[in-house]
Amino acid sequence: xxxYFKNLxxxxxxxxxLIIFPISLVVGPFVAEISMNGxxxxxxxxxxxNKNFTFFxxxxxxxxxxxxxxxxxxxxxxxxxxEIFFKNFFYFRFILFTFAIVYLLQENNNLxxxxxxxxxxxxxxxxxxxxxxxxxxxx
Numbered sequence: 001x002x003x004y005f006k007n008l009x010x011x012x013x014x015x016x017x018l019i020i021f022p023i024s025l026v027v028g029p030f031v032a033e034i035s036m037n038g039x040x041x042x043x044x045x046x047x048x049x050n051k052n053f054t055f056f057x058x059x060x061x062x063x064x065x066x067x068x069x070x071x072x073x074x075x076x077x078x079x080x081x082x083e084i085f086f087k088n089f090f091y092f093r094f095i096l097f098t099f100a101i102v103y104l105l106q107e108n109n110n111l112x113x114x115x116x117x118x119x120x121x122x123x124x125x126x127x128x129x130x131x132x133x134x135x136x137x138x139x
Contacts, residue, residue: 014042014104015111022115022122036097043100055099064095 017039024031047053055061068091075081075088105111 010042010046011108014039014100015108017042018101018104018111019114019118022119026122026126037093039100039104040093040096043096043103046103055103061095061099064098068092068095 017035021032021035021039024035047055071088071091075085078084105115
């Protein structure tokens with residue numbers, strides 16, 4: 001029996017998740033959240049496995065952290081705290097996702113062009129779809 005998972009590594013999985021992320025935004029929010037959270041989890045695993053915490057010592061992380069704290073404080077002082085606190089509590093995943101993309105692109109320089117090509121194709125498809133809907137839909 002052929003083992004298809006032999007060449008499957010975390011680098012390949014994270015690269016695949018980054019490449020399909022623009023496509024998953026078009027497909028739906030659930031698929032986009034899965035790829036975003038998967039990439040963030042792989043990033044955290046690699047960071048803790050290699051004990052390379054330089055990303056968390058950067059000024060950008062500090063700025064993002066201050067912005068996240070401001071968001072949480074505005075939610076705490078909001079009259080709708082019960083409805084929106086847990087929704088806004090997990091916004092740190094966007095910070096992790098941003099740093100995961102930076103880490104992955106620094107690790108694999110060939111990925112820039114591939115992500116760019118995928119983004120161009122997705123923008124082209126969405127633009128053509130928008131034009132078709134604009135000209136051929138009845139009001």
